[in-house]
Amino acid sequence: MTVSRIPLKMASVAAARSSFGRSKPGDLLQLKPFLNLARELAVLLAPVRPREAFSAELELGLLAAARQQNAQTSLHAFGQIDDGPMRRYDGAGNRVVIGAAAVGSAVSIVGLVAYMLHRRGERAA
Amino acid sequence: MTRNDGRAAIGTLADVELTDLPEPALIELAKQDADAFGELYRRHVDRIYSYIYYRTGNVADAEDLTARTFYQALKGLPKYAQRGAPFVAWLYRIAHNLVANHHRSRSRWKLTSLDDLELTGKPADDPDRAAEANERQHALWSAIRRQPEERQRLLILKFAERLSNEEIGSAMGRTESAIKSLYFRTLKALKADLEARGW
Numbered sequence: 551m552t553v554s555r556i557p558l559k560m561a562s563v564a565a566a567r568s569s570f571g572r573s574k575p576g577d578l579l580q581l582k583p584f585l586n587l588a589r590e591l592a593v594l595l596a597p598v599r600p601r602e603a604f605s606a607e608l609e610l611g612l613l614a615a616a617r618q619q620n621a622q623t624s625l626h627a628f629g630q631i632d633d634g635p636m637r638r639y640d641g642a643g644n645r646v647v648i649g650a651a652a653v654g655s656a657v658s659i660v661g662l663v664a665y666m667l668h669r670r671g672e673r674a675a
Numbered sequence: 676m677t678r679n680d681g682r683a684a685i686g687t688l689a690d691v692e693l694t695d696l697p698e699p700a701l702i703e704l705a706k707q708d709a710d711a712f713g714e715l716y717r718r719h720v721d722r723i724y725s726y727i728y729y730r731t732g733n734v735a736d737a738e739d740l741t742a743r744t745f746y747q748a749l750k751g752l753p754k755y756a757q758r759g760a761p762f763v764a765w766l767y768r769i770a771h772n773l774v775a776n777h778h779r780s781r782s783r784w785k786l787t788s789l790d791d792l793e794l795t796g797k798p799a800d801d802p803d804r805a806a807e808a809n810e811r812q813h814a815l816w817s818a819i820r821r822q823p824e825e826r827q828r829l830l831i832l833k834f835a836e837r838l839s840n841e842e843i844g845s846a847m848g849r850t851e852s853a854i855k856s857l858y859f860r861t862l863k864a865l866k867a868d869l870e871a872r873g874w
Contacts, residue, residue, distance in 0.1 A: 584862050587869075591819075594812055595834035600724040604738050612716055612745055616709035619749065623707075 698762055706753050716745055719763050722836055723770050729831045730774045740777060744770045764845035771828065771846075811874070818868045826861040833858065 693701065693714040705711035723744055728737035747769050755765065819827060825847070832843045840854040847854070 583866060587862055587866055590811070590815055591830060591834050594815055594819075595729060595831060597721070597725045597835050597837065598728050599721050600738065600741065601734075605720055608720070608742050608745065609713055609716055611742070612749060613709050613713050615746065616705075616712045616749055620707060620709060623753065 699757055702752075702755065702757060702762055706755075712749060712752070715762070719766055720745070722763060723766055725835050726767060726831055727770055727774060729835050730770075730827075731777065736777065740770065740773050743773055747773070760845040761842060764842070767832070767846040768848075814869060814872065814874055815865075818865050818872075818874075821868060822861060822864060826857065826864070829854065829857055829861055 693704075693711055696704065696711075696714070698718075701711055701715060705715050720741065724737055724741045727740045727744070728734070731737050731740065744766060748766055751769075755762075819830060822830075828847060829843060832838045832846055838846070840858070841851045843849075844851045844854045849857070
């Protein structure tokens with residue numbers, strides 16, 4: 551196992567004690583088993599540190615990724631300024647196409663209904 | 676470490692040591708500056724690693740998920756908004772979600788063996804006492820693992836991470852008083868569990 555341990559600080563036990571709030575002297579006897587348990591937990595769950603080689607390697611990878619991400623963000627921001635009018639044009643074009651499609655669909659439905667009414671009138675005659 | 680890319684927008688910070696910057700300023704800088712993100716990483720990597728290590732129980736998974744936590748943080752940082760909670764609370768949430776997915780993908784909540792987990796404590800001179808101490812730690816670890824997931828999280832954040840109740844609240848999305856209450860219930864449940872097993 552390659553993890554290293556950080557020396558145990560009793561601060562966590564003090565924190566554990568404060569978590570119970572203020573207690574009367576008579577309650578201390580009842581609290582003692584909990585404080586002992588908290589002390590054992592603090593020993594068992596002592597902080598661990600990653601391997602130094604792992605930390606250093608990850609840092610290098612993250613720095614490279616951060617630089618790449620920043621460069622892409624800058625390029626993207628530049629691109630947005632450049633192709634803004636084209637995007638607006640595309641947006642307007644999309645709205646015209648959708649509107650035309652809606653009108654076309656409505657005309658078809660009206661035509662179909664008119665045809666059916668016409669046929670029904672012919673049959674009745 | 677000083678920043679070295681000379682970007683004009685953050686030029687006023689050019690001579691400031693990143694290690695001296697308060698966290699909110701460092702976070703804003705890190706959105707545009709790789710070295711500032713590196714400093715954020717160095718400030719928090721030990722805590723995040725320790726948290727994940729106790730949640731997974733082995734070094735390989737802890738290293739893999741720690742790396743993924745920071746890559747995900749880097750990706751999400753431009754959209755990160757400071758709302759009063761410490762930055763590390765956000766990192767813990769990312770780590771928590773990755774650990775949860777990790778356990779889900781393995782279709783089991785792994786009961787980490789204490790043989791995998793290095794135990795603390797100085798070796799006792801007396802072999803009998805050492806064996807007894809080891810047995811107690813095994814029993815305690817097993818009892819922790821029998822607790823619901825949020826109680827395990829709380830114990831790790833409190834003892835392995837040394838966080839205050841307020842900080843734990845930020846990381847777990849609870850109030851400080853809710854954490855105090857959960858902590859007391861957890862200790863009671865642990866004690867009852869251990870006593871039932873003749874601890």
